[in-house]
Amino acid sequence: MSGRRIFEGEAMTDHAMTDRATTDRATIDFEPAQINEAGNEPWRSAECSIPSSLTGTIIATAPFLALAACGSGDSGSTGTPPSPPPPVVVAPTSTQASRFLAQSSMGSSRADVDAVVSTGYDSWIANQLAMPRAITFWDWLVGAGYNNATNINTENGYNSAVWRQLVSGQDQLRQRVGMALLDFIVVGIDGLTTNWKAFAQAAFMDVLWDNAFGNYRDLMEKFTLIPAMGLWLTFLGNKKANTVAGTQPDENFARELMQLFTLGLYNLNADGTQQPTGNSPVETYNQDDVSGLARVFTGFTFDSTDSTIPDRLRRPMTQVATDHETGASTFLGTTVPAGTDGFGALKIALDAIFAHQNIAPFVSKQLIQHLVTSNPSAAYVGRVSAAFANNGSGVRGDMKAVIRAILMDPEARSDANISITTFGKLRAPVMRLTNWARAFAVASPSDAWAIGDTSSPFSRLAESPGHSQSVFNFFRPGYTPPHTAIATQGLVAPEFQITNEPSVIAYINYMQSLIQSGTGDVRANYTSILTKASDSAALIDEINIVLAASELSAVTVATIRTAVDSIGTTTSALLSNRVYTAILLVMASPDYLAQK
Numbered sequence: 001m002s003g004r005r006i007f008e009g010e011a012m013t014d015h016a017m018t019d020r021a022t023t024d025r026a027t028i029d030f031e032p033a034q035i036n037e038a039g040n041e042p043w044r045s046a047e048c049s050i051p052s053s054l055t056g057t058i059i060a061t062a063p064f065l066a067l068a069a070c071g072s073g074d075s076g077s078t079g080t081p082p083s084p085p086p087p088v089v090v091a092p093t094s095t096q097a098s099r100f101l102a103q104s105s106m107g108s109s110r111a112d113v114d115a116v117v118s119t120g121y122d123s124w125i126a127n128q129l130a131m132p133r134a135i136t137f138w139d140w141l142v143g144a145g146y147n148n149a150t151n152i153n154t155e156n157g158y159n160s161a162v163w164r165q166l167v168s169g170q171d172q173l174r175q176r177v178g179m180a181l182l183d184f185i186v187v188g189i190d191g192l193t194t195n196w197k198a199f200a201q202a203a204f205m206d207v208l209w210d211n212a213f214g215n216y217r218d219l220m221e222k223f224t225l226i227p228a229m230g231l232w233l234t235f236l237g238n239k240k241a242n243t244v245a246g247t248q249p250d251e252n253f254a255r256e257l258m259q260l261f262t263l264g265l266y267n268l269n270a271d272g273t274q275q276p277t278g279n280s281p282v283e284t285y286n287q288d289d290v291s292g293l294a295r296v297f298t299g300f301t302f303d304s305t306d307s308t309i310p311d312r313l314r315r316p317m318t319q320v321a322t323d324h325e326t327g328a329s330t331f332l333g334t335t336v337p338a339g340t341d342g343f344g345a346l347k348i349a350l351d352a353i354f355a356h357q358n359i360a361p362f363v364s365k366q367l368i369q370h371l372v373t374s375n376p377s378a379a380y381v382g383r384v385s386a387a388f389a390n391n392g393s394g395v396r397g398d399m400k401a402v403i404r405a406i407l408m409d410p411e412a413r414s415d416a417n418i419s420i421t422t423f424g425k426l427r428a429p430v431m432r433l434t435n436w437a438r439a440f441a442v443a444s445p446s447d448a449w450a451i452g453d454t455s456s457p458f459s460r461l462a463e464s465p466g467h468s469q470s471v472f473n474f475f476r477p478g479y480t481p482p483h484t485a486i487a488t489q490g491l492v493a494p495e496f497q498i499t500n501e502p503s504v505i506a507y508i509n510y511m512q513s514l515i516q517s518g519t520g521d522v523r524a525n526y527t528s529i530l531t532k533a534s535d536s537a538a539l540i541d542e543i544n545i546v547l548a549a550s551e552l553s554a555v556t557v558a559t560i561r562t563a564v565d566s567i568g569t570t571t572s573a574l575l576s577n578r579v580y581t582a583i584l585l586v587m588a589s590p591d592y593l594a595q596k
Contacts, residue, residue, distance in 0.1 A: 091117055096415070099549035102595055103372050104128075104407050105172035106179075106431070107438025110528070110546055112172075125407060128173035129213055129400050136210070137161045137202035138314055144447070146198060147310055155189055158198035160449040162205070162465045163522075166430075167437040167449070177403060178209040179430070179465065180370035184477065185223055185261050187232040188468040194231055199310035201466050204228035206314075216363060216388070216397035217354045220262065224346070225316035227302060229253070233471065235297045236317065240325035249325065254293035256471050258285050258332075263358040270389070271382030272361040284358055285332060292331035296349045299324030299342045319343060332356065354397065360388035364402060366477055372412045374425040375491045380411040417596065418551065424596040426495035428475075429461035429507060430454070432587060436515065439546045440524035440583075450520030460510050462503040474498050508588055515587075516580045526579050533575040536564040539582050547583075548592040560585045 092100065097116035101108035104125070116124050141147065146157035169175050185208060189201035207226050211219040223229055230236030233253040241248050259265060266274050266281035274281045303318040304311070319342035329336040329345065334352035336345045353359065364384040368376045384405045391401035406412065417423040427435070433454070436442070444450070455464035455474075463474045475497035480487045486496070518524065532539040540560055544552045552560075564582050568574040586592050 091120060093117070094545055095550040096413075098545055099418075099551075099596070100124075100407070100413070101172075102435075102549055103412060104176055105438070106166055106169075106175050107435035108546060109439055109441065110542070112438070113546060121408065121413075125173065125404055128171065129403070131171045131174070133171055133174065133209065134169065135165075136206045137165065138199060138206055140164065141198060141202055147196075149308070151198070152195045152308075155197045155201075158189060158201055158466070159452050159464070160447075161198070161202060163451045164444070164447070164449045165209075166434050166465065167442055173403070174209060174212050176371065177212040177367075177399070178205070180367055181208045181212060181219075182466065183370055183473050184366050186468050186471050186473045187228050187466070188470070189466050190469065192228060192231050194227075194313070195307055196310035196313055200228040200231065200313045203314040205466060211399075213400050213403070215395070216359070216399060216402075217350065219399075220350050220354065221346070222316070223261075224253075224257070224297075224350070225300070227313050227315075227317055230300055230317055235294075235300060237301050237323075238294075238298045239323045240295070240298045248291070249294040249298050251290050251294040253297050254331075255290045258289070258293070258353065260471060262353050262362065263356055264362045268358045268361045270357070270361055270385050271378040272365045272376075272385065273378050284356075289331040292329045293349060295325040295327070295329040296331075296336060296345045360385040360396075364388050364406075367402065368406055369425065369477055369494065371406055372409075372425070373417075373423050374493055374495075375422055377411060380409055383409055422489065422491060424594050426493055426499065427593055427595045428495050429463045429498070429503075430465060432507070432511070432593075433461065433514070435547055436511065436583065436587065437524070439543075440526055440529065442518075442522060442524045444520070444522045446521050448520055449522060451522055452519075454510075457498065457500070457503040457506060459506050461507060462498040508584070511587055512580075512584050515583050526576065529579055530575060533578045534569045536561045536578070536582070539564065539578065540586070543582055543586050547586055548589075549596070551594075551596055552586065552589060552591045556589050556591050560589070 094113050094117055097113045098108060100116060100121055101112060105112070119127070135143075140161045141157045144157060144160070151157065166175055166179070182205065187201065187204045189197050192200050194200055204223070204226050207219070207222045211222060227236060230238075230253075233256055235250050235253040238250045239247070263284045265284055267284055269275055276282065299319045299321065300317040301320055301323075302312045303315050306312065321341065324342040324345070326339055328338040329349075331349070332352055334348065336348045340348065361381055364387075365376060365381045368380065368384060373380075384402060387401045387405035388398075389396055391398035395401075411417060411423075433451075453464045453467055454460040455462065455467045468474055475494040477494050478492055479494045479497040480492050481496040481499075486493050513519070514522075515524070529539070529542060532542055540552075540557055544550050544557065560582060563585055564578050567578045567581060569578070
């Protein structure tokens, strides 16, 4: 498979992408030239590339349209051709529904799978996009009493607030997109230099979750002004240059805003491929751009000096006019005129970045990587990028349009991609935990959600929401595991950056404990699956569908059955052990770990 190399991040490994979309093929004959004009590749010859697995939206009128192109079939008819029949909506199978939910949710139960089978993809997406948040992270912390002064210098409550929503929130799509945004618009609670850390991180994550279905331009402004970002990237309290003291504005946020949150390092085409000059990529920005943009982010600070309560951490930063740079600032071909106040300068800067050619493919590709596949084709990126650039009504940055484009793209929905080795992604460890929790009705009756920080690579998951130690997060979008077949093929596998011998062992041991015993009062409810415990074939089939979208190979299924059948069925304890064993072995299998 051919590819193009893209270099991402500071000192990152090569980031390559495939450039061929793969779909199922219906045998409707067209001329090759027509196929090429429609954007398909010459190797598709005279076939119409119709994704036959686009169930829920597949249009069954293609044969009618093909016939209409050749005439009505009645040589004597000269009247107006009849209107095509309405599209026939074909319900997705349970396997297809489970695969869809693996890309769009934090995990699915059998009831969730059945609901998608019943309503179809489009209705499920529409319902999720319309669903408001039941409670914010911040409000849950307040409701649970964590704004008590005894918690002022702790992170108490933060992990509970987050796991509660990731495991039990009904706004599944929002939770999944929020997590995707958190993976590249990063703030880590442990690196915040403030009191009330739990509230600072909660306020930042509420910005991502509340704006996950909004406009990316609005999101840019809100994550810029939330105090946690100012603390994390050190521009809260940033002052204009002082020629006497020889100081310059802090450049940290200016650099990362361009490199990691919006544009990337090199100029991109609309499909995410690089715009090279000769054999070298063209840099998106240079040091002068960073220095010029940093002048914009001066004068911002808390809107209150009262740190005895956490409230100022939720409100946008304000401006200290005397600390703001009033001279002209130039970056990315844009100039903020001298004398522009802080908020006026901020608007000009963010508008310029939002209008940049890179933002649509850069953001689109990262969202695809987190939801669907690590190596999307250029065509896939291009289609989603087009939705970012224009939602169909002339609006740029509409996240709802972008999300729908990602999930309903032929590359995402095509069953044919399941068998293609370059398609898919390694499931992130946090997603594996929530997959299990959602599949088996995990609950915390006390609402304590005592899962805690799971970032230890030696005893837990090597990843925990909001606990990144670096602005580059737990793994980078361009990471390639060295000396592997993935590297040989010029592909990337971001999640492999936290995958090694200790972390794999820790994952298995930790999940074994959770599956069997839970933690605190966080427990699964295996009542339903226990009804299948005595029949290993039925048991594994059910777990396979719900957790792995029926992607376990026959060899894997046989291996797991052998292990399960070695356990007796004569007592309730033995039946429970059969369930624990089947779930753990499914979640340990490469077939499950590679989300297709």
